[in-house]
Amino acid sequence: MNILSLFSGIGGLELGLERAGMTTVGQVEIDPYCQRVLAKHWPNVPRHNDVRTTVEWWESESRPHVNILCGGFPCQDISNAGARHGITGPKSSLWGAMAATIRDLRPDYVLIENVAALLVRGFDTVLADLHILGFNAEWSVLSACGMGAPHTRERLFVLAYPNDQRLQAIWPQRVRDDQALAVWREGHSEYVYAVAELGGGQGQSHWATEPPVDRMADGASPELDRRRLFALGNAVVPQVSEHIGRQIMASIQQVAS
Template sequence: MFEVVEICAGAGGQAIGLERAGFEHALAVELDGFACETLRQNRPDWKVVQGDVADRNLWTPADYEGVALLAGGVPCPPFSIAGKQLGASDERDLFAWAVELCINEVKPRALLLENVRGLSMPRFAAYRQHVLDRLASAGYVGDWRLLHASSFGVAQLRPRFVLVALKEEDASYFRWPEQSSLQRTVGETLRDLMGANGWPHVDAWVQLANDIAPTLVGGSKKHGGADLGPTRAKRAWRELGVDGLGVANEAPGPDHPHPDIKLPKLTVQMVARLQGWDDAWGWRLAGRKTAQYRQVGNAFPPPLAEAVGRSIMRALEHADEPHDMPELASPTLHDPVYRVLKEAEEFLTPSAILGRLTVPYDAIKLERRIAHLSRDFDIEMKETKSGPAYRLGEFKAFIGQPDHERHDVFANRAGRSRIS
């Protein structure tokens, strides 16, 4: 039996995929009450715990030591391109905490964490390097991959930046899932649902919706009701024949005008279909329309979760022939400046840093890199005869520190809403 502990489980997008890949849930932890109700009503035999996953009074990670898989989709605002990209300085960041949870307490055979595309950007190169270094120090081989849900049978682009790490004895058996070049359009995916109430113009709409969807946005509790995202997203939806200014209660009926006159809106069921939910699963969502939409809109598409889950499962079973893992001999280098500063115990001037780099760099690029580093790490600086010198300090991210500001923010009701 291969068990999984899932943190920040949401309404079950990743959970369904991992279940279909062969994993059994030992525990699911989630903050949102509606999402927890959704999980419980669909899988009453699962242990579902509601609350802040980092709360030591909520669950005991050591009780699950040695589980096959630790998985989760931790909060994305710290890395979102649409946000301020505060990274480790954002109290909502749980990525680094989840890595420490993995290597210090749960110690699973495999780790799966997913987040938004923003985490793959150069801004977070040092953050990624720190994560890989921490995993390597505990005997794990980690690798990142940007995967698009549209390459796994989902009619939506939805890029996700995925981290998979396995213990060295399993890592050489892991292969990322193969992606397909075949893509489903919004029109062909939703034709039956859009025409369910007898809309006579559904065929014209299908022709208009002849492309994959932009990334669905689940939104937050702070901002209004359900809609399909910011202005640019709504414009993309409009080009696909969809009114993004809200979510409908039902599909258009016989009297609904031609899409040239009035565009239809999506229902929650349609949104779930675009996220990769299969109607045959009978997955019921708790709450009213807005709560349901947010649960689905924030989900990890089940087909993508299943594909990655199956690759992890095959690695744990040693189902395929092992292959060379360059990461074992020479770990992937995401940020050479971070690595130089990390390996140096003394303060280094810019010229000294440039002299130790093995990749092309100039002074201006180095200055920008250090500025990015200072957002995720304490960078000590002192003046020398040759100018400023730098030394890498502590990682700013929350990794479970009892005195971290996250606890004060979370204790405040407004802060709790912001974190969720």
């Protein structure tokens, strides 16, 4: 399963999908700091810096078919902490560039991440665009603490695929690990289940903490620390996308058998 990542940030979304058995074949990210992080951890993966010209860049060379296109388009105009202009705002309107990439590259699956407020500030546009492009969609709000993280961080995840296929029971997936809870919301109902096994039994004990020292004493300048925190704040918790990736892979195997 080849991954093309848009709005890659520091790569949290594709890192989790890779842990589920997929392979990153391309990344698109405009921020210079995040680009350096990506170059360090994915030195052999081709990168581009403008999501609006992704298709031209991708088709400029012989590249593999994209099985899953993933990305979290900017949330600044959607978030409750922002201006709340919605999906037509100056930043969040980049969803249009992602939709155009989906239209032209025709991936087998699309995984979209954004803040839960998208449900009331533009989700109808996302679903309508996916419908026009010939894609069905399923969605749910997942919590990072449901994967063992020491913080809530609820995010909306949308899984889309062509109308002629359907995955089996991705939302929700009943689970067995009683160490943490994941909140699933779909439509007007809310269900709480224990988090799925991620392979290796990750839990709260696996979340490293920062050393109790001043940042400069730890080797990071205030400016570098600011960029780092900004990148982390925009990142997807890899354990969440890993869980989704494993459910996708399991569903594909079920359909194949």
